[in-house]
Amino acid sequence: MKLILPARLPFSLASVIHSHGWIRLDPFREEESTGGLAYIAQLDSGQVTELHIQEVPGGVSVTFDGDLSDEECAEIERSVTWMLGLDQDFSAFYQLARHELRLASAEQRAQGRILRSPTLFEDVIKTILTTNTLWGATIRMNNNLVAQFGSPLLADPPRRAFPSPARLAETNEETLRTQTRLGYRAPYILELARELSSGELDLEALKTAGLPTPDLRKRLLAIKGIGDYAAANLLMLLGHYDFVPVDSWALKMVSQEWYGGESVGRAEVEAAFEPWGAYKGLAYWLWDWSQEG
DNA sequence: GGTAGACCTGGACGC
């Protein structure tokens, strides 16, 4: 089956795919032969299907196997629209970026959209897996989670969807620590899965709650394992760019760019992007560090 | 509000 979904222009699927490292985490996959993106989705009905997404004039096409119901197709449409931010509008940011050499090509490249998972649950877990570790370990932990707890794709069972909260809630901390190799993150992820599974917490509601950034940030910081960096990262995924996700790389780049290599802290990074106001996180994200200032 | 130390893994390095 095939769906055609429109995107607000300018749009570039390649820009979304390469917006950050999510494309390298299961169940995402880059389809290099087509320049497209594949994602193994588990629908609300339980059906597992692989979505193949390619850019077409004015938007994207989404193809998938199986004879799915209208309801399932509508769910795929909602998910892909969210994942790629098809309806996001960056015109105000582009207007500001035109006056900054380091961001001048953002509009031409249609940058701004950041690849998201269909659920905030998946993005929160992936974000926790990026903290206090190296990228290689993030990939390993995430892929272990998918391989051990994800529902299999019928046509290719070794490949799996991202595990649901309910499936993760059934496991235990010891398994997550020793077999999935999550280390000290195991209790955080288990607690989150159990809170979602029991209905105690409705994470997905945060996508559409329309909360102001400080309130949204407070809700994210209440999740164990989410600190300043992770909250800023998730706020960006939710379309709020008021905070810079300050990690060791940000400290290094700001130190080199504005402080002659002298050691800097979080305050200096925030200060460097302060002029960008509500877009400071996005300005940091898209900043072209390779350009001469 | 700020700070120190613990948390855990895997890669790099020296022996």
Place this chain on the structure above:
DNA sequence: GCGTCCAGGTCTACC
């Protein structure tokens, strides 16, 4: 092959 050190954010206890 083994032991040690280090990088990477967040949490908790303490001041």
